[in-house]
Amino acid sequence: MAESESHKFGLGNRETWWADPPRGRDGGGPDKLRWPLFSLVFSLPYLLPVTRSLLAAERVTPGLVALWVLAYGYAAAYAAFPLVFDRRRPFRFAYGVGMLVLGLTLVAAANANPFVLLYGTAAMVFLVPPAWVVMLDGAALVLAAGIMLLAGRFADNYGDLITVASVTLAMFFMSSLIRAVRGLELANKEIATLAVANERERLARDLHDLLGHSLTTITVKAGLARRVLESAGDIPRAVEEIREVESLTRSALSDVRATVSANREVSLSAELVGARAALRAAEIDADLPHAVDNVRPEFQPTFGYVLRETVTNVLRHSGAKRVRVRLGGNWLEIEDDGVATEVVAGNGLRGLSERLAAVGGALRTSARPGGGLTVRAEIPLPEPSPAVPAVRAEPAGGLA
Template sequence: MAESERHRFGLNSREAWWEDPLADPERNGPDRMRWPLMGVVFLLPFLIPVTKSLAAKPEVTVQLVVTGALVYAYALCYLLFPFVFRRSRRVKLGFGIGMNVLGLATVAASGASPFILLYGTAVMVFLTPAAWAVIVDVATLLTGAVLLLVAGKLGDDYGDLVTVASVTLAMFFMANLIRAVRRLELANKEIATLAVANERQRVARDLHDLLGHSLTTITVKAGLARRVLESAGDIPRAVEEIREVEGLTRSALSDVRATVSEYREVSLSAELVGARAALRAAEIDAELPHAVDNVRPEFQNTFGYVLREAVTNVLRHSGARQVKVRLGGNWLEIEDDGTAGEVVPGNGLRGLTERLAAAGGTLRTSARPGGGLLVRAEIPLPEPRAAAPAVRAEPAGGLA
């Protein structure tokens, strides 16, 4: 069976055949208030001729009473089956099997057309999982054929039995189409929920990367300005640092707005400038590249986030006195000589791992033998496309 056919009615797995119909429990099944009225309309073509036939009997007998009880019990089950939709699978299965048995007993006792079996087979299709509907309805139709054969009416009523089988098959596909639509509704709700969660995670990750670095740099520069005033009283130097703090706060506010609106782009070259200023303010010797031309353009945005978070971690946690940053076409390394112990991934490292994973890359952190931490981000290069085979031109007309 083709893939599209297997998925057509949502029965593309063994579990889908045996599971309960998926639907909202608050609106599962026909409306309880309207269905009895509609059910009576559907039952009239069955009840009117059978009732006339029973009323035409000259006397009341035990067989007549039993037949009447079967007929109206079968009709009552058809009217009440929506009330079983919210019950357990066992109850629904027992109700459907019992209704089909009542239909067969009604055919056997009253001699009615096998067309009345359609009420029971239809209920089974809409009430139970697909596998149980197939098993019970096929057994009901085969038993009905045996009853007609024993009564000598198979030739006359064969057409009605085929009609019941055809209509039941159409309802089977309709019921499973409804279930497939309900599965899609549930899937759409889940997709919407995941989209909201992913957007929240994106904003949280971006704000962490942004504010963590900006606030850390602001703290370092404000501390430097305080130390300058306390130790040397160098007011011009302190004013310069405070001006840079003011610029950082304005830039951070602008970045927050851009991050929330998803318009913010990170530049690796700008992050190098910011890292140099932040490390200088923290009195950390920084060995940084002067250009980013050797880094592939499509990787610079991601590596900008890596550099920002790594420098923020150095300023916050490492106690380092020296930092080295090395760049390659598809990799970035940040190395410090701090006192890093066991590497415990926090929100920042987890966010960077997610960013690199989205680009197909990896992030590795490891403690250096002499102390400090090495962070390496790498993104695999795209595979080169195969060159088109060269075609040699031949002289026209076959001339040498």
């Protein structure tokens, strides 16, 4: 049987069967304190007739004692059902098979009503996967019918056997419904966990992209203001740089608030302006486009993130003297002449790759001959919609 088919029918592979976690450790299953009392009430329909027939015996024999032990042992095993429900599947499987064997033994040795088998078939329904329930409970019912035929009791008790089969079938569907509901509950919990994890990843990625660029630019501009004051004493220029630092900090604070509330929108044109200012402050020659009109509007926010993170990496790590940015309808390419000779994938590049993958795009980073990196982000264009043939309108008119 193929693996997919075995899972579909509930058999599972060897690892799933023997290592599946118990189902009752999360609070499921019958109540361990109330169940023994309920099981005693449920067992009375078979315990009373069996007890009456045993008490009516003329003398006590070893066989009679064995039947007493068998009957009350069967009831005690049924009362212990909650203790088995939390155990691993092999133990539950052995318990269910044992209950069926005890029930069949009572039907055969004590001439008990086949209704007694219901306790074993019902226990099996809730302990093992559905495919095993069908096979084992079905086999037990067939064996019970065979025992009754051999004993000549089938004509008198076949109605009870049909009742046992019907009740077992109803409980089988009930247990399947319970499994389905439990599966949906677990799936909903997993979805909620994944949603929280995805939101945390989004927030971490946005804050990394946002604060990394803003703090790097602030550091560069503050350093430039210090150098101006130390070397030339050009106070007006230093004051202008400090004003830009103040503006950047206010903008970064606003962006952080918007990012936390998931309301921040990135503008490619604004990122170009910011990149130009940051590169100029770092004394890096910037060859940047002056407009973004040739970029498709739906791609501009994603390319804005790419430009921001790439320029931040250039300012931090590259040691470049020149940066060149080119834009297309569905692509963005950034080159620098820094000292890097190989691509080192950090958190920033991984975050950009995730952003592009979310919109079906891809990020390619390669080392340039002589040093520096080329970063290219590209998003496939959407498939053109099929042209709808034009319908020519005919002038209304009647018969000539």
